[in-house]
Amino acid sequence: MRFRLGTRGSPLALAQAAMVRDALCTAHGWAEDAIETVVIRTTGDRVQDRALAEIGGKALWTKELDRALLAGEVDACVHSMKDVETVRPDSIRLAGTLPRADVRDRLIGAPSIDALPKGARIGSSSPRRRAQLLSHRADLDVVLFRGNVDTRLGKLAAGEVDATLLAAAGLDRLGRNGVGSAVPIDVMLPAPAQGAVGIEVRRDDDAATRPLAGVSHEATFRCVLAERALLAALRADCHSPVGALATITASGTLQLTAELLDEDGTERVTGSHEGQDPASVGQALAADLLGRAPAGVRRLFNG
Numbered sequence: 001m002r003f004r005l006g007t008r009g010s011p012l013a014l015a016q017a018a019m020v021r022d023a024l025c026t027a028h029g030w031a032e033d034a035i036e037t038v039v040i041r042t043t044g045d046r047v048q049d050r051a052l053a054e055i056g057g058k059a060l061w062t063k064e065l066d067r068a069l070l071a072g073e074v075d076a077c078v079h080s081m082k083d084v085e086t087v088r089p090d091s092i093r094l095a096g097t098l099p100r101a102d103v104r105d106r107l108i109g110a111p112s113i114d115a116l117p118k119g120a121r122i123g124s125s126s127p128r129r130r131a132q133l134l135s136h137r138a139d140l141d142v143v144l145f146r147g148n149v150d151t152r153l154g155k156l157a158a159g160e161v162d163a164t165l166l167a168a169a170g171l172d173r174l175g176r177n178g179v180g181s182a183v184p185i186d187v188m189l190p191a192p193a194q195g196a197v198g199i200e201v202r203r204d205d206d207a208a209t210r211p212l213a214g215v216s217h218e219a220t221f222r223c224v225l226a227e228r229a230l231l232a233a234l235r236a237d238c239h240s241p242v243g244a245l246a247t248i249t250a251s252g253t254l255q256l257t258a259e260l261l262d263e264d265g266t267e268r269v270t271g272s273h274e275g276q277d278p279a280s281v282g283q284a285l286a287a288d289l290l291g292r293a294p295a296g297v298r299r300l301f302n303g
């Protein structure tokens, strides 16, 4: 069979599409040329100078991929799940996730957040990273910083900022394993679905769904569903400073921890919930957090 895999064209997206291709070929004994990688250019790839949140959010990355998928130009699309909008079209479903990578952020430019000089300039356009940084170090100057991983590392090297934060998963997938220092998750809870690569298909396309089910990592899949159910129940969008991480215990229980902040990290609320069903765990934790959130945090969530 010939399987067409849609992807964005950034180096990270291409690396992730190659991981999906290799997983499919290994699991099903397909030859490499059984899979055709189709690069789809998205609005998000063209607009690099403003904060993602400002210019229309996560849809910028998914819209063109969704269109190609629904038009039948590709059989499946590969996504960094943390970039995929919370609410998806009914006609599209998540068929699987690869095993999750290192979920942490890495700080590049200093060995730790505590070691940053007073008033240091940190490049980040993520509301979560900004709020978490400021909640630890209110003296830091967090400035807008976009572009793909290599662009950001280039700006750092050119001295535009003193330090930046990038997901360990992205750095590792680009072969930059030694770059930066991992920030512990109790200092920075990662973005929901960080480190997870997902593959979406047309809901009614059983022929595409079946081979992908064969490469999906069940624990990662359940964790991503729980983290995304939390986001949906919070009605969070890309302006919302939220960290969340689910894990599966040895006995198979799903444990979800999350943190909501205000823009400057002056107010925050954290909590955990555990259970079996990803959607229920995410919804229960969202209700708990919204019930306890300080006013400055509350106004950023639930629409």
Ligand SMILES: NCc1[nH]cc(CCC(=O)O)c1CC(=O)O
Pocket: 080, 081, 082, 083, 149, 165, 166, 167, 168, 169, 170, 171, 193, 194, 195, 196, 197
């Ligand atoms: N928003 C961009 C983005 N989307 C996914 C990753 C990293 C890979 C992953 O989380 O799986 C990155 C780069 C970053 O945040 O440093």
